[in-house]
Amino acid sequence: MEDNIKKINSKYFDEKTEEILLSLEKTRSDFWNLDRECANFLNTLIKINNSKNVLEIGTSNGYSGIWILKALKETKGKLTTIEFWEKRQSVARKNFALCASDVPCEPKIGSAVVVLEDILEEIKKNKREKFDFVFIDANKKEYIEYFRLIDKMLVDGGVILADNILSHYEKVKDYTENLFNNSNYQSQILELGTGMMLSRKIKEAH
Numbered sequence: 001m002e003d004n005i006k007k008i009n010s011k012y013f014d015e016k017t018e019e020i021l022l023s024l025e026k027t028r029s030d031f032w033n034l035d036r037e038c039a040n041f042l043n044t045l046i047k048i049n050n051s052k053n054v055l056e057i058g059t060s061n062g063y064s065g066i067w068i069l070k071a072l073k074e075t076k077g078k079l080t081t082i083e084f085w086e087k088r089q090s091v092a093r094k095n096f097a098l099c100a101s102d103v104p105c106e107p108k109i110g111s112a113v114v115v116l117e118d119i120l121e122e123i124k125k126n127k128r129e130k131f132d133f134v135f136i137d138a139n140k141k142e143y144i145e146y147f148r149l150i151d152k153m154l155v156d157g158g159v160i161l162a163d164n165i166l167s168h169y170e171k172v173k174d175y176t177e178n179l180f181n182n183s184n185y186q187s188q189i190l191e192l193g194t195g196m197m198l199s200r201k202i203k204e205a206h
Ligand SMILES: C[S@@+](CC[C@H](N)C(=O)[O-])C[C@H]1O[C@@H](n2cnc3c(N)ncnc32)[C@H](O)[C@@H]1O
Pocket: 031, 032, 033, 034, 057, 058, 059, 060, 061, 062, 063, 064, 065, 082, 083, 084, 085, 088, 110, 111, 112, 113, 137, 138, 139, 142
């Protein structure tokens, strides 16, 4: 596809948000953010699925989080987002406040596996609802560990989108193989950005 056709120039949000997104896009490689194409896909997917309770693993400075929050504004949902680097998440909080202060957001600091274990305990004690959409974008070697925990906190019909599937093929191989061999999930790898794996937890026996 011609680059100029593939490139997204459309503006979907208010001026302030577009300004912040544009400035974050300039430092993208320093913060390992999604590109605009993938972020737009993520935003659209949440809206198509009418997801209301989204979990993100890997907040960074909040670039993808802004796109998620903008989708959740439409679906009237909430974001929980995990990051172990405090400095990064404080930047993300500021960006969220500037772009989507009207959407509920719970930023969590800590190592993803530990935070996920805590969240699972809360779900088991009925202190928190299960998620209907999870975006995985943190430590590639830990994807499989994230999945084992996420599986217990995802509603039937829930969606998992995982990034860097093709760029970090070897590191995430146990994750992709597990999902493809898992009869409870229907999965597809998309050649989008650095490669994304889209998985849906199957609702009914097939
Ligand atoms: C690829 S970046 C996330 C980019 C973000 N999703 C975006 O597109 O704007 C990955 C982030 O995950 C964080 N991270 C890596 N390993 C982690 C772990 N085990 N627990 C929590 N956060 C982690 C890193 O500090 C980094 O900020």
